[in-house]
Amino acid sequence: MRWKLIILFNPCAGGGRSATRLKKLLKLLDEKSIPWELFNCLEEETWQQLGQQKFFRNTLLVIAGGDGSIHQTVNWFYQSDLPPDEWPAMTVFPIGSGNDWAGTHKIPSNPKKWIKKVLSGRITSGKLGKVEIAAEGNEGLTEVLKVNSLGIALTGQIAESLNDSRAGNNKQAQYLLLALKHYFKYTYPQFNCRTNRTIIRSRPLSINIGLNETTGGGMRLFPQDEEVGKLKCTIIEKPSGTAIPKLIWKLYLGDISTAKKEVNCFCFEQMSIEGEQNEFPVEIDGEYYRSVKLKVEVENSLRWKIVNPA
Template identity: 25%
Template sequence: MIQSDWLVILNPHAGSRRGAHDKGKIMKLLKKHKINFHMVTSDYPRHAISLAGEMVAAGYRNIIIAGGDGTLNEVVNGVFQQDNCPPEEVTIGMIPVGTGNDWIRTFGIPDEYKKAIEIILEGKTIRQDVGKITIRRPTETVTRYFMNMAGFGFDAMTAARANRLKDKGKSGIRVYIHSLVSSYLSYRSRRLRYFVDEKPFETVLFSASVGIGKFNGGGMMQAPGAIPDNGEFQVTVIRRIGLWGILRNFTGLYNGSFIQDKHVTTHTARQIRFESDKPIPGESDGETLKRGHYTLEILPGKINVIYGNDRYFSRQPHAEEHPLK
């Protein structure tokens, strides 16, 4: 039976355990705003994947995520791995509890519980594109989905280090700055072939980002041209670059102007494939990926999300409204 209540999936670990600390506060705010809901919590890493699948099977179609980008990523992977209902029938709202909270930046949702809940009540939805990653490894092929951005090379090494710091209880922008500096000291750029809609390119890769949303790394605009409902990724490829090059572009990373640097190439793509002799590190929505050869495909207009403002949308016809029941 289809449930009319909201399902709230709360990650107690998000935001360096802000989820656990603020659980009561979030429940109180939801009740105050007269939102009927059933709350479940993720008890261990990746638990939200199976929870989302089970809860969709139990009839929930409207899901509020109280967590960060990693929790959103897990829930969407759960929605795509089940076959009880098409992802297009699921609507996602976000109460940002994470550290970076980068997905909300493209969707005009403030990093504040009360305002985020008011936006959920307003109920404006758009069907956003979803990224599908296929990782080919010698022993297996793995599929993952993402909602915001995937990164390869330096970006992924930084994300992995940031996750380790978060696990140690560190929080805030310092997590990203610390990870950036320590990754730079140990990272080596690698020769890499990549194919944009099958057109071949070769580079010595420092870092690559594949964006549906524009931001990652706690507010860096790594894919300034990404539009979440236009059926295309924006791909940003940074060639080998020295320390001075990074420092010179640091402000530009936050306002997107770094893409004008001579070390940077951008593409729009429906599919992108990365191949290297030694697999490069990868991440999607900040979650570390297994290493292998990566193929990323865009799945246009696949899941309904509640947004605050539409300034970054294409407003193409497939960005249809999906009224909440």
């Protein structure tokens, strides 16, 4: 198919160091006479123009960013008046700090390989998760689509600290430093997780819920499920002092799900989560939210069109 590209660029992606890689991609597209339009996703005018855009069968919306940029774009379409069957096919040029979704779908970040593999790929339908957020003081529920990951407990606290400190920094290095900082101050509040099968009461170190193969700060720390589109939960219980070195080794060099005493991994169809505190921080696809209660499930009534690389 001869694509016409609409490129949504997040200038803050990758800590603000992504413009050079995007310029290389645009130069190659020009050399191959592939038409493109570029929009800055941080400008309000972009979303107004997008709302007036007519999407054709050969329109490919390219999200030049990371997991957070994909999250922003998909949720904009979800909240718009455009019916899902009229959404354009989408893909990502992975230049963000967190690129877990691109990693799952084997999308290369090298511009030459990206053009070769993605633009000769095929359109498939992708599953999305849906999260209902009950914020403190808000009588209604906020519905948010989840493209890849959700994290609470320690993961939520890290996302809260990262929220205002992205530009110009190495987010992955920040993530690791903040993980250490929060770990030594973490108080292990209780969370109650209710699935269609059981109730889990836990004072966890971290709870991570994935829709794709891996989650975790763009570093693919937590293996989820090999079958993309299923929800899987990884709960890391409060570790003993002697278990910490083993957990760190498995987190970065092995498979955290094999630490059976400290880690509980399971698949589910629907889960509600409540914390003992009034409101707790939540990370969804690298973006920061706050909630007093969550409901997480696969959004079975909605699919989005994605291009899988050849």
